[in-house]
Amino acid sequence: MKTILFIEDESAIHKTFSDALEKEEFTIISALDGEIGLRLAKEKRPDLVLLDLVLPKMDGFEVLKALKADEATKDIPVIVLTNLEQMEDIQKAIDLGARTYLVKSNYDLQEVVDMVKKATEEA
Amino acid sequence: MTFREFFQKMNVVQECRKYGTLLWQCPQFLFLMMGLLIIVSVIASFAIGRQYIADPQITVLLILALTGVLMSIAFIITRSFEQLAEANRLKTEFISIVSHQLRSPLTNLKWGLDFLMGEGAVRNEQETSYFHILKENIGRMHELVNDLLTVSRVEQGTFPFQEKEFDLEEVIKQVLLEFRSASQASNIEIRIEGTHVPEIFNDPSLVRHVLGNLVDNAIRYAWKDESAVPAENRRKNLMVIRYRPEEQSVRVEVEDNGVGIPAHDQKFIFQKFFRSTNAVRRQTEGSGLGLFIVKSLLESTGGTIGFRSVEDKGSTFWFTLPLQPRQRHGRVEAGRTKTRGKAQHN
Numbered sequence: 001m002k003t004i005l006f007i008e009d010e011s012a013i014h015k016t017f018s019d020a021l022e023k024e025e026f027t028i029i030s031a032l033d034g035e036i037g038l039r040l041a042k043e044k045r046p047d048l049v050l051l052d053l054v055l056p057k058m059d060g061f062e063v064l065k066a067l068k069a070d071e072a073t074k075d076i077p078v079i080v081l082t083n084l085e086q087m088e089d090i091q092k093a094i095d096l097g098a099r100t101y102l103v104k105s106n107y108d109l110q111e112v113v114d115m116v117k118k119a120t121e122e123a
Numbered sequence: 124m125t126f127r128e129f130f131q132k133m134n135v136v137q138e139c140r141k142y143g144t145l146l147w148q149c150p151q152f153l154f155l156m157m158g159l160l161i162i163v164s165v166i167a168s169f170a171i172g173r174q175y176i177a178d179p180q181i182t183v184l185l186i187l188a189l190t191g192v193l194m195s196i197a198f199i200i201t202r203s204f205e206q207l208a209e210a211n212r213l214k215t216e217f218i219s220i221v222s223h224q225l226r227s228p229l230t231n232l233k234w235g236l237d238f239l240m241g242e243g244a245v246r247n248e249q250e251t252s253y254f255h256i257l258k259e260n261i262g263r264m265h266e267l268v269n270d271l272l273t274v275s276r277v278e279q280g281t282f283p284f285q286e287k288e289f290d291l292e293e294v295i296k297q298v299l300l301e302f303r304s305a306s307q308a309s310n311i312e313i314r315i316e317g318t319h320v321p322e323i324f325n326d327p328s329l330v331r332h333v334l335g336n337l338v339d340n341a342i343r344y345a346w347k348d349e350s351a352v353p354a355e356n357r358r359k360n361l362m363v364i365r366y367r368p369e370e371q372s373v374r375v376e377v378e379d380n381g382v383g384i385p386a387h388d389q390k391f392i393f394q395k396f397f398r399s400t401n402a403v404r405r406q407t408e409g410s411g412l413g414l415f416i417v418k419s420l421l422e423s424t425g426g427t428i429g430f431r432s433v434e435d436k437g438s439t440f441w442f443t444l445p446l447q448p449r450q451r452h453g454r455v456e457a458g459r460t461k462t463r464g465k466a467q468h469n
Contacts, residue, residue, distance in 0.1 A: 012231040016238050023241075083226045087283050104230045105265060109237035 002120045003027045005046035007037030034058030053082040068097040164189040222272040270412040277419040289327040311360040318367040341379035372443040380437035393418045
């Protein structure tokens with residue numbers, strides 16, 4: 001069973017997306033801020049990280065940078081899942097090593113779940 | 124500007140009410156006062172100068188005093204314009220912030236509903252129908268928020284264009300394919316009449332957006348009920364897409380034989396939030412932002428747009444795009460590379 005670390009501060013979206021992924025038999029680890037997310041990534045070594053960018057304590061860019069700088073976590077694929085869609089943000093996330101950048105509001109739930117499935121299969 | 128419009132502009136009190144400012148802060152009023160003062164000053168200077176020609180000091184002092192008054196008024200006018208510009212900037216920023224803030228709860232709603240409507244969920248017919256109503260309305264809110272964000276970006280000059288060479292005919296085919304089901308559902312026959320056009324340098328997603336909007340309108344405002352069509356205009360629903368190269372540009376037309384636009388509404392059709400009475404009567408959905416966005420985007424890339432329409436008979440909307448890149452107005456940075464819509468980089 002593949003493990004997904006979901007770093008997202010909005011509890012409503014956390015619940016919906018976690019329920020949808022659990023239906024697909026993923027194990028979900030939840031983190032509501034960047035600091036906890038980074039710690040859990042190092043401890044649990046998930047198969048994939050789903051990362052929001054606007055987060056308390058430590059923003060998504062910092063988390064991504066720290067994940068990619070650490071030998072233990074640098075190979076974990078990261079999907080950025082956010083509502084920021086400025087080109088600067090997209091480019092920055094890709095440059096920092098994000099595998100995919102998704103603007104939440106432009107996707108249906110199932111489309112995102114399918115992308116997560118595909119990413120974990122390829123990883 | 125017609126004579127009527129000119130005289131309407133001369134009604135300073137009415138014009139100033141639009142801005143909601145005090146009369147003495149209203150640019151039109153101050154402009155008028157300044158004009159009057161200049162005329163009075165010139166006449167007074169002439170009269171006094173003639174009277175006291177033997178003592179030029181008085182004339183000089185008078186002119187200096189009048190210059191001081193004129194400069195004070197000019198300063199107030201400048202400040203008023205600055206305040207108006209600032210208010211406009213704040214409004215655009217406000218729309219942008221609110222739209223962004225609305226996106227997160229909308230995504231929560233959308234995904235929550237997707238989950239409830241997903242495979243395996245047990246629902247009766249009534250629940251299913253309510254879920255579909257909810258989904259449709261969330262979709263409409265999402266579209267409106269996206270439109271408001273686009274408007275705010277266009278007005279701020281920060282709409283992200285992605286320019287490159289592309290095949291216009293290919294984009295037209297893609298757009299028509301996207302609308303195939305909708306046009307079939309409305310029983311509309313689509314014809315393409317094109318002359319080969321060379322590759323153009325522009326943002327293909329912009330062209331998709333513009334053409335998509337015009338095609339969508341042609342479908343939305345087609346005659347849906349045969350019995351409502353005036354007897355002399357009864358014929359099969361038809362949409363014709365034409366494209367051809369012109370000297371320095373390409374021209375694309377979307378002609379339909381739908382409900383058309385009443386003559387009294389035509390001059391407002393590209394205004395923000397305007398919806399034709401004809402459109403409101405037949406189609407309840409729509410924010411009135413579509414054509415405003417289309418026009419603003421086209422003009423940002425050196426394009427033009429226009430239309431001709433006869434109520435009850437149909438409309439033809441056309442737009443042109445320059446063949447070569449053109450420096451855009453405003454603060455849009457050249458070469459920025461994010462298109463509107465789904466962003467996915469693998």
